[in-house]
Amino acid sequence: MVSTENPLLQHFPHPYGMPDYPAIEPKHYLPAFHAAFAxxxxxxxxxxxxxxMPTFENTMIPLERSGRLLGDVARAFYTVSSADATPAIQDVEAELAPLMSAHQDAIQLDAALYGRISTLHAGVDHMSLDPEQRYLVERHYREMTHAGASLDAAEKEALTELNAxxxxxxxxxxxxxLSDTNDLAVVFDSAEQLDGLTDGELSAASRAAExxxxxxAFVVTLTLFTGHPYLSSLTDRESRRRIMEASRVRGRRDNAWDNRPVVLEIARLRARRAELLGYASHAAYITADETAGSPEAVHARLRELAGPAARNARKEALALQAxxxxxxxxxxxxxxxxxYYAERVRAATYDLDRAALRPWFEAERVLRDGVFFAATQLYGVSFTERADIPAYHPDVRVFEVFNEDGSALGLFVLDLYTRDTKRGGAWMNSIVDQSGLRGTAPVVVNNLNVVRPGAGRPTLLSFDEVTTLFHEFGHALHGLFATVTYPHFAGTNVFRDxxxxxxxVNEMWISWPEVLASYAKHVDTGEALASDVVERLAASEQFNQGFATxxxxxxxxxxxxxxxxxxxQAEEIDDVKAFEAAALADIGLDDPAVPTRYSSTYFAHVFSGGYSAGYYSYIWSEVLDADTVEWFRENGGLTRANGERFRERLLGVGGSxxxxxxxxxxxxxxxxxxxLLERRGLTG
Structure with a gap:
């Protein structure tokens, strides 16, 4: 029976099916999940x-219609649990995790459902299906088989226990x-210890301390990755050391938040699960259903790139040491x-101080005159802020997106600032998925972790933060533009790699002359970024790529x-640090001056996110990205014709x-x- 009191179990009153977040309390989530599971x-x-007998109409159509309530509740909750994880929300998530796993297994491993889909799959060549329908049958069959639906009852029981x-x-x-990152935020007693930071950055550190x-005092909060944006500016070497040390010990201290035993157990259980499913390793299991196809293909690509990258990093280190x-x-x-010294070399080589460019990257102007402007030029879309549609936190902004003909497309939700309840990094997720079958339009979210300045001060972005904003908006466009019939293919539901x-691809527009001229204007004077600075930015694109790669x-x-x-093998590993050292030595990336972007105990992408055995995806996708950038350049760049081709043939197909x-x-x-090799300076 649907509750008349729980706002998650009622019709959402806001446009596009946006949840009624102001009415939702943590106590509402678990009852809503239980109702949705049932x-x-x-x-x-x-x-x-x-x-x-199974037909597309009596099996696939009701399957695609099913689970709508669960999807609505889950997307509403997981949006909050990643971006505003209060203690109450964390308690809900801890109780929910095994329940969600058990429910997903109950559906994916359902023998009767698998039997019907297997029958359809076996006869798919003799059915009158359009390409999207045919692919839907193929994907459901493949995914259920991959999940273990063909196992016997005892094996399924063991698999369910492992998944839980x-x-x-x-x-x-x-x-x-999250707890250890907050605990390790670095406290400084004086502004002198943070010499090199801008006034805005100092005000942000002061605000964090208050x-x-x-x-x-002044508090520097930690980013998700190993380094920190402030390391390029801080003149005090001891201050730099303290920030880097705090970052690298996350999750590996002898305290209540020690992630080392968690990492070991996850690795062992994933390996055991892969064996149960008939694979040699978790990597073999994951890549079998990705474009890579096998871990051997991934390893070959990584080794192909590692040698040149390490050599370039060593050359860069010599220049810094000099x-x-x-x-x-x-x-x-x-x-x-x-x-810090890379910026010194950059300044000497290219006469370019990227930290000094922050006044030209004011967040609101970057968003409206950069990110939105490029999308309008390419795709004809426009954006109207909707202050009347409430989101899950006061910091969060909502924009309605329209096609060029004025028709409504969906909502774009932006959550820009860091807070102690938000996990690190940047990401895109959906609150509502588009589907022709269900008649739903997309609601997509971009989360970043930009430090909020003190009251009355503008938010000035680093060049890296500008890149992140454009990058995540590329995911948002994918989620907004995918136009499919079946929700299984909605938005970014594509192969992980x-x-x-x-x-x-969306990052290319950051430095595209027409786009850069639109948004890179001084926050106080409105002065455009000088053309010679733009040229030096372009000339320095390969700088420090040995380190970055x-x-x-x-x-x-x-x-x-x-x-x-x-x-x-997994059972024999008992020392996380030793395992990491041996692995990095094996591929020749064990340079102490070039730490891994994430160490295991704070590698959220693979131990709490969806990228396990799939972090290679960024470089794998970058092959396509770099090749696509070449296509845009060859065909006139920022034009509506190019945008329409990219939207129609790639973004618009979603996972269909x-x-x-x-x-x-x-x-x-x-x-x-x-x-790609030319972009990263790996051709020599």
């Missing part, structure tokens, strides 16, 4: 009780990381020095190393088509790797 189970039972435990562990990992009751050696008290380059491709590849290799273990087939349809051929 309704979904009843919907599946209704399909499997049908006595007639893994869901609990992933939740524990994220909760530990929020913690540390009046007169500057250090001219100082009054020289020292050996360390990881916490790299960003393809999903980063649209977001990486090496730190990324090191993290990708760690992910592969953990997840390429057999069940027997094999992604590499969609790419060939767009590009006219398979992607070539040379543009």
């Amino acid at each position: 309704q979904h189970r009843a919907e599946i039972d209704a399909i499997t009780r049908v006595r007639s 435990r893994l869901s609990t562990l992933s939740n524990t990992f994220e909760k530990n990381l 929020e913690r009751g540390l009046s007169g 500057i250090i050696d001219t100082e009054a008290a020289p020292f050996r380059l360390a990881a916490h020095d790299w960003a 393809f999903v980063e491709f649209p977001s990486q 090496s730190e990324y590849l090191a993290a990708s290799w760690l992910d592969q190393a953990w997840h390429s273990l057999s069940a027997v 088509k094999d992604p590499l087939e969609a790419y060939r349809d767009f590009r006219g051929r398979d992607a070539e790797i040379v543009p």
Whole structure:
């Protein structure tokens, strides 16, 4: 029976099906989930009780209609649990994790449902289906088989137990990381210790201290990745060391938030599950249903890139050391020095101080005159802020998106600022998925972790933060533009090693002359970024790519190393630090001055996110991205015709088509790797 009191179980009153967040309290979530689980189970039972032979109409259509309430409740909740995880929300998530895992297994492993889909799959060549319908049958059959639907009853029971435990562990990992990251925020007693930061950055550090009751002090909160944006500016070496040290010990201290045993257990259970499913390792299991196809293909690509990247990083280190050696008290380059001296070399080589460019990257102007402007020029879409549609936190803004003909497309939700209840990093997620079958339009969210300045001060972004904003908006466009019939294919529901491709392509517009001229204007004077500075930015694109590529590849290799273990091998690992060291030495990325972008105990992408054995996806997708950038340049760049082709043939198909087939349809051929190698300076 549907509750008349729980706002999650009533019709959402806001446009586009936006949840009534102001009315939702933490106590509402678990009852809503229980009701949604029961309704979904009843919907599946209704399909499997049908006595007639399976058809697309009596099996696939009701399957795609099923689970709508659960999807609505889950997307409403997980949006909040990642972006505003108060203690009450964390308690809900801890209780929910095994329940959600058990329910998903009950559906994916349902023998009667699998039997009907298997029958359809076997006869798909003899059915009158359009391409999207045919692919829907193929994907459901493949995904259920991959999940273990063909196992016997005892094996399914063992699999369900493994999945439940893994869901609990992933939740524990994220909760530990959030707590330890907040606890390790670095406290400074004076502004002198933070010499080199801008007034806005100092005001943000002061504000963070006041929020913690540390009046007169300054607090630097930690980012998700190993480094920190402030390391490139801080003149005090001890301050840099403290920030880097705090970042690198997250999750590996002897306290209540120690993630080392969590990592070990996750690796063991994933390996055991893969063995149960008939795979040599978790990496083999994951890549079997990705475009890569196998861990061997991934390993070959990573090794192909690691050698040149490491050599470039060593050359870069020599240039940094040369500057250090001219100082009054020289020292050996360390990881916490790299960003600071890299900026010194950049300034000397290109006469370019990227930290000094912040006044030209005011957040509101970057958003409206950069991110939105590029989308309008390419796709004809427009954006209207809707202050009347409430979101889940006062910081969050809602924009309605319209097509060029004025028709409504969906909602774009922006959550820009960091807070202690938000997990680190940046991401896109959906609150509502588009579906022609269900008659729903998309509601998509972008989350970043920009530090909020003091009251009355503008938000000035670093160049890296500008890149992140454009990148995440590329995901948002994918979610907004995908136009499919069946919700299974909605938005970014594509292979994991393809999903980063649209977001990486969107980064190209950051420095496109027409776009840059629109948004890169001084916050006080309105003065445009000088053309010679733009030229120097372009000339420096390959600068420090040895470091950037090496730190990324090191993290990708760690992910592969953990997840390429057999069940027997995983049981033998008992020291996280030693395992990491051996793995990085194996691929030649064990340079102490170039730490991995994420160490295991704070590698949320793979131990609490959806990228396990899949962090390679960024470089895998970048092959397509770099090749696509070449296509745009060859065909006139920022034009409506180019935007329409990209929207129609790639973004618009969502997951309703094999992604590499969609790419060939767009590009006219398979992607070539040379543009990527040239971009990252790996051709020498």
